[in-house]
Amino acid sequence: xxxxxxxxxxxxxxxxxxxxxxxxxxxxxxxxxxxxxxxxxxxxxxxxxxxxxxxxxxxxxxxxxxxxxxxxxxxxxxxxxxxxxxxxxxxxxxxxxxxxxxxxxxxxxxxxxxxxxxxxxxxxxxxxxxxxxxxxxxxxxxxxxxxxxxxxxxxxxxxxxxxxxxxxxxxxxxxxxxxxxxxxxxxxxxxxxxxxxxxxxxxxxxxxxxxxxxxxxxxxxxxxxxxxxxxxxxxxxxxxxxxxxxxxxxxxxxxxxxxxxxxxxxxxxxxxxxxxxxxxxxxxxxxxxxxxxxxxxxxxxxxxxxxxxxxxxxxxxxxxxxxxxxxxxxxxxxxxxxxxxxxxxxxxxxxxxxxxxxxxxxxxxxxxxxxxxxxxxxxxxxxxxxxxxxxxxxxxxxxxxxxxxxxxxxxxxxxxxxxxxxxxxxxxxxxxxxxxxxxxxxxxxxxxxx
Amino acid sequence: xxxxxxxxxxxxxxxxxxxxxxxxxxxxxxxxxxxxxxxxxxxxxxx
Numbered sequence: 001x002x003x004x005x006x007x008x009x010x011x012x013x014x015x016x017x018x019x020x021x022x023x024x025x026x027x028x029x030x031x032x033x034x035x036x037x038x039x040x041x042x043x044x045x046x047x048x049x050x051x052x053x054x055x056x057x058x059x060x061x062x063x064x065x066x067x068x069x070x071x072x073x074x075x076x077x078x079x080x081x082x083x084x085x086x087x088x089x090x091x092x093x094x095x096x097x098x099x100x101x102x103x104x105x106x107x108x109x110x111x112x113x114x115x116x117x118x119x120x121x122x123x124x125x126x127x128x129x130x131x132x133x134x135x136x137x138x139x140x141x142x143x144x145x146x147x148x149x150x151x152x153x154x155x156x157x158x159x160x161x162x163x164x165x166x167x168x169x170x171x172x173x174x175x176x177x178x179x180x181x182x183x184x185x186x187x188x189x190x191x192x193x194x195x196x197x198x199x200x201x202x203x204x205x206x207x208x209x210x211x212x213x214x215x216x217x218x219x220x221x222x223x224x225x226x227x228x229x230x231x232x233x234x235x236x237x238x239x240x241x242x243x244x245x246x247x248x249x250x251x252x253x254x255x256x257x258x259x260x261x262x263x264x265x266x267x268x269x270x271x272x273x274x275x276x277x278x279x280x281x282x283x284x285x286x287x288x289x290x291x292x293x294x295x296x297x298x299x300x301x302x303x304x305x306x307x308x309x310x311x312x313x314x315x316x317x318x319x320x321x322x323x324x325x326x327x328x329x330x331x332x333x334x335x336x337x338x339x340x341x342x343x344x345x346x347x348x349x350x351x352x353x354x355x356x357x358x359x360x361x362x363x364x365x366x367x368x369x370x371x372x373x374x375x376x377x378x379x380x381x382x383x384x385x386x387x388x389x390x391x392x393x394x395x396x397x398x399x400x401x402x403x404x405x406x407x408x409x410x411x412x413x414x415x416x417x418x419x420x421x422x423x424x425x426x427x428x429x430x431x432x433x434x435x436x437x438x439x440x441x442x443x444x445x446x447x448x449x450x
Numbered sequence: 451x452x453x454x455x456x457x458x459x460x461x462x463x464x465x466x467x468x469x470x471x472x473x474x475x476x477x478x479x480x481x482x483x484x485x486x487x488x489x490x491x492x493x494x495x496x497x
Binding site for chain 2: 284295324325336
């Protein structure tokens, strides 16, 4: 995006031409990827022309004229926010979500809505009004979710940035599986107004999926008033990084995961960071707290609708229904424990600017496995929704042509530092330069309908 | 928790899980109950 912004500001390209290029890319490849649900071409063209007028007058911020897409859990004026569910069809938003409004205010160009897992919960599902998005690196694989369309669209080149939301890893896991950057900001840093809730007390967070850490920084600066873009080019020299290797030493991890992770950490070290292994907090306990909050708060939000005859997606219904075994006291216990666990992560960050670990323990799994039943996708993301720390996933390598993600965690409020480490890692490796081998129409037709 | 206990809890809440879905719901429910045990121990000490 830095190159794209530079071309716009130096008048080598117009915002309208950039818009047309991205619309063309969507037309070319979305038949295969199935990430884009609704385009707002007229609104986008109006925004692009406005950006061109500002550029002609010599104005211009980093996002001026840059296209973006929006997960269908966030409102865009005049479009329905369905959260992927037939049960929510026809709920047309009167206004934009705060994050959309702020991006538009920075001159970014809203292209439209992209796919989400059902109600921002689990997936992929095959009984919803639309088919699940496909992983651009291998169309027979899942994207991860719930920001499935945001990750797939960015990876496929449909937009340099997309709005996502993250309750348990819903930005970072699809970013890892699809080979792009995904930032879950510090809790409360980005306004959640106009974005559908799942577990609002501690966990729900709005943030970007982006082609690079710099794109994510520009997004954050626009919607949260940070100065992250100025930080990301500072490199890793002198940064003290704790390596939470223990979280990746799990029986459910892919056998070569630790090799890829060790290589990534070595690259960060060669880039000048001082890396030392740290004993991470109790993962299972952090996950338990998060799970209790998701299932008590998620069921409370959806209980009435679930009692009705509305056409519910069965995967999300099954997941939410399991919350009947919990009580309000379980939620209270989880809320009481969360600050203690956040302090443990703070202690792991004492004398260090960042922690690193794997984002997910496997690459994207085959879609077919999910057709045959519910599948567990092991991740290491939920702890930082519980503790509120900023966490970014950046492409850390490829195995069998499938990307994996390195998760970088920083102190609360120091999102720019997490992005700086991610950017230094991008600069030290060539993973961010790789593009998915998206097939043309014939290959898509050979695959058949999703 | 048994399948019968889960069915009773779902019934009390007015939720309709299909017979072929019950095993999957039970798996998640057991995971949540294990989480509740962990959280309880961390808050109050082992029971």
